[in-house]
Amino acid sequence: RxxxxxxxxxxxxxxxxxxxxxxxxxxxxxxxxxxxxxxxxxxxxxxxxxxxxxxxxxxxxxxxxxxxxxxxxxxxxxxxxxxxxxxxxxxxxxxxxxxxxxxxxxxxxxxxxxxxxxxxxxxxxxxxxxxxxxVRTQFARCSDGAACGVVPIVDSVEGVQQVVSAGAKDVQLRVKNVPASTVLEMVSHAQEACAKSGARLWVNDHWEAAISCGTYGAHVGFEDLEAMGVKERRRLASSGMRLGVSTHSYAELATALAVRPSYVSLGPVFSTASKKLRFTPRGLANVERWRKLIPSDTPLVAIGGITRERALAVTAAGADGIAIISAIDSWYPRS
Structure with a gap:
């Protein structure tokens, strides 16, 4: 057949x-x-x-x-x-x-x-x-502890500068509803700040700008991954760019694994007000299950309602990295 x-x-x-x-x-x-x-x-x-x-x-x-x-x-x-x-x-x-x-x-x-x-x-x-x-895509592997530890998510160049000056080794720039020319400029300045501090920049969604500016990696949501065609995924992978993918369900995880991403994100682990999601909190049990279903060379990054007090339990469940949004100031205080 x-x-x-x-x-x-x-x-x-x-x-x-x-x-x-x-x-x-x-x-x-x-x-x-x-x-x-x-x-x-x-x-x-x-x-x-x-x-x-x-x-x-x-x-x-x-x-x-x-x-x-x-x-x-x-x-x-x-x-x-x-x-x-x-x-x-x-x-x-x-x-x-x-x-x-x-x-x-x-x-x-x-x-x-x-x-x-x-x-x-x-x-x-x-x-x-x-x-x-x-015929599957294969993205570059994370190295030197990339995507492991705390990964702050910010929406401005100033935010990138704040967290890298406070010691962040990985930072994700997530910019929404901004013209493409402005995005490219922001990514360029953010990459400069990371390069000076020895940090790795991940760009949310705008992977073409990430390629142009030579960032360490890009991150896409599940819907954005589905919207990408085979040619786009292969172009991104052939650039040497690392790719992180958001997942919320087992079907989404299986879809992400098809492109062999650099890391997989799971969320929300706990209830969060940072972003409206159609999924209920995944909980620590699913963090443990996700870690077992993901290849050992692929970090698992947990996100959603993770405070400093909850971080230890999340990593104990199997998360390699923790992405934070609203809790940034408690991890990386403004100078």
Whole structure:
């Protein structure tokens, strides 16, 4: 079956009245550019259509994969997870189960049963097309502790100067509703301030300005990542720019992992008034889960309502970095 035929079959099943359709692709023979085998499934609903890919596990003990997958989806939905999030978690569960499966008697053995997904190698990635799941982007890795520790987020050049003069090693410049020419000027001045202090500048959303000014990295929200085309993502990656991506759900995490970002952000961990979000606080339990589902060479940055008093608990849960907005003055007092 071609990807086009699979997508057409999904659309036809939706027209029969199904709320969502998942077409398993465990028997396909797709491979990444590296030669690694990939298992791809197709999901579609009234809201979204996408491909889920994961590293293929070479193990003949795969008895019960379909039954386990459907049962897991139902179980995660029963626990309150949205449908696509449930599918992501179920695919991770089954992949891990195949990794650990052993033969018990004659013939293929059953899928092993574990706990809540907690293995980065079993975590799938989500893409809009089948090909994107095979030919993936790869962003430069963080080095020298980048994105680890406290990462203040400011909206002005003066704010950048304040935090780097107080010792910040990473700072994110987030500018909204400003003309492109002004953004470029601000990023240029902010980069100069960081260079003088030996700090790393991350530019929120305006990645083209970040490339032009030679900043250490860029950060994009989940919606902005989705809006970027393949050419834009490849251009950004080929520039050597690091990329951080915001995530709030398991489906968003799987989408971020598809581009192999430099770091992943999770939030809001706690209730916050700094930004209006459609997601409730994720809590420390999800910080711990995110850290286990993200590759070890990819820092996890937590954000949202993190005060100095809460910071230790957040890092103990697994966060490598803490992004702050309203709490900046308590961390980096004005001189």
């Amino acid at each position: 071609t990807p086009t035929a699979v997508e057409a079959a999904g659309a036809e099943l939706l027209r029969t009245g199904c709320g969502a359709v998942l077409i398993k692709g465990g028997h396909t023979k797709a491979r990444e550019a590296s030669g690694a085998a990939v298992a791809q499934d197709y999901f579609c609903s009234a809201d979204i259509c996408c491909w889920l890919s994961s590293a293929r596990v070479e193990n003949e003990n795969t008895h019960g994969t379909g039954c386990t997958l459907s049962a897991c989806i139902a179980a995660f939905v029963a626990q309150g997870e949205p449908m696509l999030d449930a599918v992501v978690l179920a695919k991770a569960y089954v992949t891990r189960g195949i990794q650990l499966a052993t033969r018990l008697g004659k013939g293929p053995g059953p899928v092993a049963h574990t706990g809540w997904p907690a293995d980065a190698k079993a975590m799938p990635w989500i893409t809009r097309t089948c090909d994107e799941g095979i």
